[in-house]
Amino acid sequence: MRNWVMGNGEWGMGNSKKVITNHQSPITNYQSPITNYQLPITNYQLPITNYQSSMTKKTLILVLLALGLGSFVYFHEIRGATQREEARENQQQVFSFTQDDVQAITVKTPKLTVSLSRNPQSDNPKWLLKSPVSEPANDAIVSYLMDLLVKGKSDRTLSTPANQIAEFGLDQPQATININLKNQKTHQLILGKPDFNGRFIYAQADPSNQPNGNVNVLLVSTDFANAVNRELSEWKQPVALDKIEPPSTPNTP
DSSP: OOOBOOBTTEEEETTEEEEOOOTTHHHHHTHHHHHHTHHHHHHTHHHHHHHHHHHHHHHHHHHHHHHHHHHHIIIIIIIHHHHHHHHHHHOEESOOOOGGGEEEEEEEOSSOEEEEEEOSSOSSSSEEEEESSOEEBOHHHHHHHHHHHHHOEESOEEEEEGGGGGGGTOSSOSEEEEEEETTSOEEEEEEEEEOTTSSEEEEEESOOOOTTSEEEEEEEETHHHHHHOOOHHHHBOOOOGGGOOOOOOOOOO
């Protein structure tokens, strides 16, 4: 007969005994998966950290862009507008008379001298050529020049020793414009050579020496040169098409 023995966690049959001593061990070891289960949660924080880093970089980029845009607006729109306004204020009117004040104009270039006078009898045409021919003038061409003389401004004024005007092409000018007013006053504009970048022309308006021996050299629009460097045919009044007689054809037998 086999004897069963149980006591203090021991059981067995006869001499074959299996002892249960540490029956708490499975329970103790069961905690290990729970402890290890925390690892995925800890690792799961990495993407969040990377996401925050990415957001920080994007925020910095946006801040830098905003600062750059703000600087551009300030320097170009605000400060630039102030500088442009100051530049406009520094521009000076070349002459102070009006178109109605002008009685006659003489334009002298190396190739041609043209004398023009206001038509005392009619406004059509307003201007007459007096030299080198006597006939109606091209009102559009004369009005273009007049508009420049009345409204033209100098971009800058340079105070230069009188013996250095040759450097500006004013000793041998490309054109000299003499203006006679109805009140018997006269004005003169001398056009020299273009400046270094071709944007303006050196000029003298009513040239005279200053007490220190210098003269004022102006920078005026290149439109002045375009207005006076013309052929004689351009100064003449255009002939109306209906007044042009067709060429006669010879009679053939």
